[in-house]
Amino acid sequence: QTHLGHIPTIGTSVPVLSYIQSLQFFKRAGEFIQEGYNKHAYNGGVFKVAMPDQWLVVIAGPTMIEEMRRLPEDIASLLGGGDQSLATRHVVGTRVAEDPDRMAFVRARVGRNIPENFNMLQEELTTALSSVIGFPDGSLFPSRDQQLLSVFTQFARDYTISRRLIIMFPNILKPIVSRVFNRTHGSVRAAYTLLAPAIRERRQKAEECLKTGRVWHDKPNDMLMWAIERAVQEGRPDESVVPSLLFAEYSTVRVEAMNFTQALFRLSANPQYIASLREEVEEALAANNGRWNKTVVTMLSKMDSFLKESFRLSGVTHTSMWRQTQKPVTFSNGTTIPSGVFVAAAAAATHIDGNLYPNPHTFDPWRFVGCVGQNSLATTRPDFLPFGHGRHACPGRHFATYQMKLLLAYIVTKYDLAMDPRLEGKLPQSITFGTFIFPNPSVRVMMRRRVHYWTSRRWE
């Protein structure tokens, strides 16, 4: 692309050769981005890498990332960037891809709902742990709707496979490729079959309340209800609720699960850290009269640091802050990025930059202890990008970090952990595809209930 000729290329920019090289992007994106970071983070702050369907322009170095963070949506669009990266329009359709408010309901509500959702979170957590691992007397709590859970999981699988195929082709061919290879239709239909009665019932009630002005006192406070309310406001049919809901779950809960899995791998491979984390939770609990609530979670500074260090070294993407330029953008060093270009910040390479982190390759679980507030897991900064940075920084990050801390606190106090014996204490190799990094699905973490805990204290 001649309009990007002034931006340094990693590898070759000769047309046919760059296409051949772009096919290696799926396996070697991390390597290419790291090479670009080493050369340009403190020398220009921008470079490009060939992907099969387009160039990826990477922004590197804290100065340029700060400038990128300030760009408004009409110049550098998150919606456009997400669409480029996740092929949203080709998998779940243009309505979800182009809807500027598709996540607004989450953005508006998720942060402020933590205190009122504490009991619900705690119940979800105990149910999930008990059905996956079991309780001391061997009893299992009644499980959630397994059918619905497996449809959501199937959708996530179908989405990932469809996206992988679609992004191998140039933009012009994507609609045709999507028609042939998009595998999500079945799981969307299956989800609708299961959810339709609940959607219909809730919708009727919501519409009735809207008409009569009556207040719905025990209205469910969940993503399904938020999505139904939007469909009511916009006069959309019941079916339209489902793709938004599945996509929202895919792009939030799955990311959190992947990050949490990486942290659990870290802890099982380094069980020497468990005692300190456990001690911190028990002290916080004791200071709170043995009651699990929000205060306990906010006291867990070591746990925050441990998780943050895991996000830093075992993140799930090489890039963050995906944007598509809507107009030409000129940075303070004079570099201009034309309109219509896919731009992202180098995340994984930033996280191991020796100028930003002393001993950057060392996993130091207590690196951030005492930093809560200015440098906690949920704080976005130009040197810590898992949640993005700036105006579009993840609005669910406080909820997500809170949930992960609560879950890990439960796990360390109630279970002992060990890494899959096949790995002999080593960290498992992650699986990369393009800029995404997946925790290795074949690895198992061993969890054993702490007998001492059970005999000395009841599960609360």
Ligand code: HEM
């Ligand atoms: C560990 C878990 C999570 C990670 C690593 C994560 C990461 C991200 C990232 C990188 C972005 C884009 C930020 C940018 O481009 O500057 C984002 C956006 C977003 N995230 Fe998260 N996220 C997580 C969990 C969640 C959860 C649990 C929710 C909701 C319940 C959520 C809701 C959102 C929304 C609504 C946006 C779009 C923001 C906008 O439109 O401006 N995320 N997230």
